[in-house]
Amino acid sequence: MKKNQIYAIVDIESTGGNIENDRMIQFACVLLENGEILESFDTYVNPLKNVPKRIQELTGISSKEVKEAPYFEDIAPVLYSMLEQTIFVAHNVGFDFQFLNQEFQRAGFPKLTIPAIDTVELAQVIFPTSNSYVLQEIVEWLGYDLDRPHNALFDAEATVFLLKKMDEKLQTLPLTTVEKLAELSHYCIAETYLFFIHALDIMKKAPKDLSKDLVIAEGIALKDPSICIQAIKPPINSFYPESSKSKTAFFDDSYLKRSTQEEMMDTVYQYFKKSEKMDGLAIEASSGLGKSLGYMLPISFIATSEKPILISTKTTILQRQMVEETFAYLNQFLAFPLKIASVKGKYHYLSLANFEYKLKHVDLQDIEALFCMRILVWLTETTTGDLDELGAGGNNSHDFWTEVRVGQANLTSKTFQKWKNLDFYHRAQKALDQAAIIVTNHAFLVHDWKKEKSLFSDVERILIDEAHFFPDVVQSAATETISYNSFISVLKKFGTLEKENSIIATLYELSRRNIIKEYQIQSIETNKTLFESEWEAFIDYWVDQLNLSREKKSRIIKWQERSVEFSQLSLPLKRTVKELTRLVYEVIYVGNHIINKSLEDKDQLSSSEQFNMLMFNDFLEELTNNAQSFKTIFDQNSPGDHSWISYYSKKPSSTLKFNRTSLYMKEKLLHSLQDYSHVVYTSSTLSYNRSIDFFKKQLELDNLRFVELLSSYNYEKNTKVYVPEKLLAVKESSSDDYIGYLTDSIEILAKEVDENALILFRSIDSLQRVYHNLQNKKSLDNKLILAQNISGTKSKLLKQFKKNRNALLLGADSFWEGIDLPGDSLKIVIVTRLPFDSPELPAVKMRYKEILAHNQNPFVQDTLPRAVLRMKQGFGRLIRSENDKGILIILDSRYIESSYAHIFKQALPPEVKIEQLPLKVISKEINHFLKNGN
Incomplete structure (x- = not known):
């Protein structure tokens, strides 16, 4: 920040977002000079109208409070005088600055013409890997606790913290990076570019040496790939800790001892330790057991660069978490550095050659300038060049992101030879040759099997995590798809x-x-x-x-x-x-x-x-x-x-x-599993009806050893399962009656309970109709109601849900599994209907076709097992730790009355009791159980 310049960090709360018609209800300003707070100013403002209910809930400001506050006309002279010699700063300055000027004009003052800086755009550039630029979320990510978001003074103080953090970070960047940021920053909103200009002036007056872990190529600063940043460790923990006592001693106090997790560690260690070709091993590890560490610890002591072990998980997100969190945690305690390579398709990586071209030809009036700024800062941090590391703040559908990714590798090396040794994808390929542990995702692995020369052709041992997804990934890889847009989008790129x-x-x-x-x-x-x-x-x-x-x-x-x-x-x-x-x-x-x-x-x-x-x-x-x-x-x-x-x-x-x-391609891909000497499959849901046979059939496996690791959680004490009496017979009811029944049932269960509830559907149609009905229920006005495909992306929904303690989240498909909502963030799961696949889905029809060809019953052989396993996953959302408490409610009469009800009940831990009570009684029981514990 500019020396001896006063910055006015402002936040405004209003009756709404319409600058013409809405009015201010709170104004706060913190004056900052040379990093020190000079003064704070905070006042409610009488808007001469009622504060809408949603604004009252958001801000905590009532109509009564603002009625006793001064009118804006009364405080306008003070505010104008305070601000007219400052640089105006706000988080989303486009709103605050315009809104304030509109209020000044109404009070008879001219518009402020002072410079204005936006901390949203600054944060997008200076913290490019943040997953959110919402004020509360980014300051929490940086270590600041914002107690009362949407209170103007608290928000202004949080913005001061953010501004100072950004100024500190900017001063640590290489001079060449800041020079380019200053040049590109004229795209930024209002006078945000001044922040970079002022930082550059300061840095030029007192230049610093380039950080030892950076290099500069073609004027671009980035991490030096030749430097090994890992420190040399003392020679401890060189041998696998076989006893329970030695495992506890291996870690520090952060290690949570679980007997079943330690059993998994030993099972995996003994299996991979054997040199001869082995039958496959399936390990079912209950939710919350900590299976990632359960297999990573033993693998770390067995895998070598000469005989690597490949780990495949469901998604690139889980792949990244595995490397950045679990492996990073484990690496603290090992005497030797783990040689890990995370492998994705080349499209995930930034091409330095392509980016250099973009940087030289970017239009300073185009949003591409902002994207270039984000990448310039990120290059001083990333060691992988994986564009998935870039968090929120970029429009990923913009052509820019296609044009800076790695393209045809051989053409890149011929045309841009100067970048070859620094090229991220080239480095990733090199790391693969030296890695003892290779991490990938199911889709990449299976598509790699389709190639003539597999990238993993030298790998003999593999562990497949989240293995219950694997058969469907294989079927997906055996499916060719072409869309209307497939051709249109690529031909459009010709220009x-x-x-x-x-x-x-x-x-x-x-x-x-x-x-x-x-x-x-x-x-x-x-x-x-x-x-x-x-x-x-x-x-x-x-x-x-x-x-x-x-x-x-x-x-x-x-x-x-x-x-x-x-x-x-x-x-x-x-x-x-x-x-x-x-x-x-x-x-x-x-x-x-x-x-x-x-x-x-x-x-x-x-x-x-x-x-x-x-x-x-x-x-x-x-x-x-x-x-x-x-x-x-x-x-x-x-x-x-x-x-x-x-x-x-x-x-x-x-x-x-x-x-x-293609059935032929599916069988060909499944045959690839036979090429490995050791294969471990692990998941929390592999067995059905106390057997692994269904999973074996899906992967066409003959011999598969099965180890079931039951949770040590006290389900009898911490869990309740309810099925309401007088349930509606779904098949005998009209669609409207069924939707009405679901709406009324959820209202009865939720209106008296102040806890988060996840409501699981099998149909998006039903979910959306129930959502619209619930929105009109006055008894639920105090609840935040969120719905898949309506209220935002999955990650956004989960963030909002976790922050609240009185929300309803309606989800289908992916919400049955793979989401972690521990502790108070989830206490109740409501299953609207048993999770059977629709027989009309093409993928289901194909499975039925295969089963009928063998003269078998598709419902018994496929539909029922899949539904039971999905139910198992739904229950697994509830109890994620020893102290978690949870309630499962099932609104489908078939769970009690059908001929297969006993098989569904086996999906739950044996000590869990199922109670059938009237809906209103269940509502009371929920409160009693969650508050009193029994």
Whole structure:
């Protein structure tokens, strides 16, 4: 911050977000100079209108409090005088500054013309890995406890903390980075650029040496890959701690001793220790057991660079957590550094060559300037270059993020040789060769199996975590999909002649200089235009024939799926498929000729043209993959295959997808498991009806040893399961009656209970209808009601839910499993319906088809086991630690009355009792149990 300059950190609360019609109810300002607080000012303001109820709940400010406060006209002279010589700072300055000026104008004052700085944009740049830039969340991430968010004074004080933290961080960055930030910052809102200009002035007057762990290449500062930052450790903990006592001694006080976790450690250690080829091992580890550490500790003592062990988990997010949290924790106690490589597709990594080009050609008036600023700061922190590390604050769908990712590796190395040793993807590949432990995700692993040369071909031992997801990932990988947008988006990237520096504009320039032939460009443009026209007509045909555009349900938004046999198309459609295939392959064929010719004459190409040819090569590769998928979906006709279309009910034309699952490919992928000498499968839900047979069938395994590790939690004391009396018979009721029943039941259960409740559905349709009904229930006005696909992303919903203690969260699908809501953040789970898969889903139809081919019953062999395992996962959301207490309520009569009810009950720990009581009694019992403990 500028020396001897006064900064006014302001926050405003108002009756709403409309600058014209809403009024201020609180104003707070903290004056800051040279890092010291000079003065704080805080007052309520009479808005001359009632404070809306939602604003009262948000801010804690009542209509009564502001009625006794001064009018804005009374305090306007004081505020104007206080602010007119300052730099105005606010978190979301666009609102606060405009709102305040509007109030000044109403009071007869001129608008303030002082500089204004936005701490939201500053935080996005200076803390690029933060997962949120909401004031409360980012200051908490930085270690500040904001007790009363949405109180103007508390928010202003939190913004002071944030501003000072950003100033401190900026002063630690390399001078070259801050110079570039200052240059790019003119894009920022209002006069936010001044923050970077002032920091640069200070740094130039007292320059510092470059940090030893950084290097500068082409004017860009980044972590030095040649420096090993890990400190040398004393020679302790060199041997696996086999006894319980030695395990406790291995860790520090942070270690929570669990006998079942230690049993898992020993089981995994003994299994991987054996040198001969072993049958597979399945370990079912109860929720909350700590299975990640349960297998990571023993693996750390067995894996070597010569004989690595591969770990695969469900998602890239879990993959990252494993490396950054569990392995980092374990590494504190090991005598040797863990050689770990986290492997993802190249698309996840930043290309330094592509970024350098972007940086040199960025438009300072475009949002790309802000994206470049974020990356410049992040490069001084990241050792991986994995763009997933960048948190919130970037529009990931923007073309910028595609253009700075790693593209065709061999072309990158030829065109941008200077970056080869620093290139993140190249470094990741190198780390893989030296790693003892390799971490990946199921989707990457299974798609790698499809390649001629597997990246993991030398790996003999593998552990598959979250293994209950693995069979479905295999089926997904055996499914080819092409969407309307698959072709449209990639062809759009070619650009136009009018768009400067586009692919097409570059091609015309090359033809003008006789590097390529003009007829080649004409061929690409003609075939591209014809393809786009035919493709639009092809999509319209499907929409019309299947009456997709007529499905209009005003408030219900969902994905639809419908089975279609692509091998039985009409003759005109077959001709269209053939013509589409010809046109797209013509573009690819000519495009590849142009790439090869431009590489021969690359010395005649400018850096901009080389970059565009690099991007053109990537786009052609993407187009080729799409063309191959299209050909596979519509040309093949294997008897075991299943094909279908899917679409978004509100926009069927632009979201239409064609899908085909290949039984042959599925069997080929499953056969890959036989190539490993040791395979461990682990999850909290592997067994069904006390058996592992269902899991074995899914993966076509003959021999699989099973170890069940039961939780030591006191479920009898800490858990209650209720089924209401007089449940509605779902199959005998109309849709409206069923939705009304669910709404009324949830209202009765929730209105008297001040605890968070997770309400699980199997149908998005039912979820959305119940949500809208609950919103109209006055008895639930004091509750925050959140719903999947309505109230925000999954991560946003979970954040809001965790912060509250009186919220209802309506979720389906992914909310049944994989979410961690320990302690007070979740006390009640309500299951609206037993989680059976819909037999109408194409993936389910394909499974049924396979089962019927073996003369077996699909319900018994597939539907029931999957539902029971999903129910097991739903129950697992409740008890995550020894002190957790929870209640499960099931609103489906089949849980008690069906012929298979006893199998569902086996999904619960044996000591859990199921009670059947009237709904109103259950509501009272909930409060009694959660408050009194029994």
